[in-house]
Amino acid sequence: MAEDQKGSFSVPAHIAIIMDGNGRWAKQRGLPRNVGHRQGAKVFENICGYCQKIGVKYVTAYAFSTENWKRPKDEVNALMKLLVQYLRSEVSELHRNKVVLRVLGDITALADECRKEIEESIELTKNNTGLVLNFAFNYGGRDEIIRAVKNVVDDVQEGKINKENITQELFANYLYTKDSPDPDLIIRPSGEQRLSNFLLW
Numbered sequence: 001m002a003e004d005q006k007g008s009f010s011v012p013a014h015i016a017i018i019m020d021g022n023g024r025w026a027k028q029r030g031l032p033r034n035v036g037h038r039q040g041a042k043v044f045e046n047i048c049g050y051c052q053k054i055g056v057k058y059v060t061a062y063a064f065s066t067e068n069w070k071r072p073k074d075e076v077n078a079l080m081k082l083l084v085q086y087l088r089s090e091v092s093e094l095h096r097n098k099v100v101l102r103v104l105g106d107i108t109a110l111a112d113e114c115r116k117e118i119e120e121s122i123e124l125t126k127n128n129t130g131l132v133l134n135f136a137f138n139y140g141g142r143d144e145i146i147r148a149v150k151n152v153v154d155d156v157q158e159g160k161i162n163k164e165n166i167t168q169e170l171f172a173n174y175l176y177t178k179d180s181p182d183p184d185l186i187i188r189p190s191g192e193q194r195l196s197n198f199l200l201w
């Protein structure tokens with residue numbers, strides 16, 4: 001973070017976090033991977049609270065990628081369940097703290113219970129004015145771009161836009177991230193240095 005002239009630190013407007021290293025954290029302690037995921041969720045709650053306190057406007061958490069479906073079925077189910085539990089236990093407090101909850105990704109592919117919980121949380125918090133918390137869930141940057149291209153093509157074919165008018169600004173409006181600025185800081189806690197299909201645009 002850059003230090004400004006008064007000697008205080010400027011706060012990034014948008015912090016994106018690639019949640020990672022849960023499995024290794026658990027393995028080092030001889031615990032099942034799912035315990036690592038639960039611990040990761042707890043740490044994330046603290047981080048969110050801290051971000052609110054210091055005035056971060058947007059936090060995006062990469063919690064489940066389009067590639068994560070390839071993990072063992074039990075682990076996939078546990079990750080879905082964890083999101084549902086997180087929302088059930090946290091959403092009232094997030095709402096009290098004026099947090100706006102949003103999801104980046106295709107939630108139509110999720111089990112009904114999970115999708116419903118997400119939709120209700122989004123609906124409850126949509127008019128809040130505080131921190132925007134984006135959950136990237138069943139999110140993939142490539143998937144996001146292909147989906148946007150298809151929607152652009154539809155709109156061209158339906159005459160809503162002209163091909164000549166397709167600009168970066170216009171295209172960005174077709175992405176899941178359309179309502180958030182680009183991230184200022186991306187954190188990947190595991191020590192890996194790759195994007196894993198996160199926020200490619």
Ligand code: IPE
Nearest residue numbers: 019020021022023024063068
């Ligand atoms: C969390 O960490 C990632 C997800 C939330 C899917 P990992 O499960 O990838 O942990 P490592 O990389 O195996 O340590």
Ligand code: IPE
Nearest residue numbers: 018019020062063064065196
């Ligand atoms: C990135 O972590 C995806 C999420 C955090 C949701 P992974 O652990 O799944 O990514 P790779 O397999 O190491 O690239």
Ligand code: MG
Nearest residue numbers: 020021022190
């Ligand atoms: Mg990992």
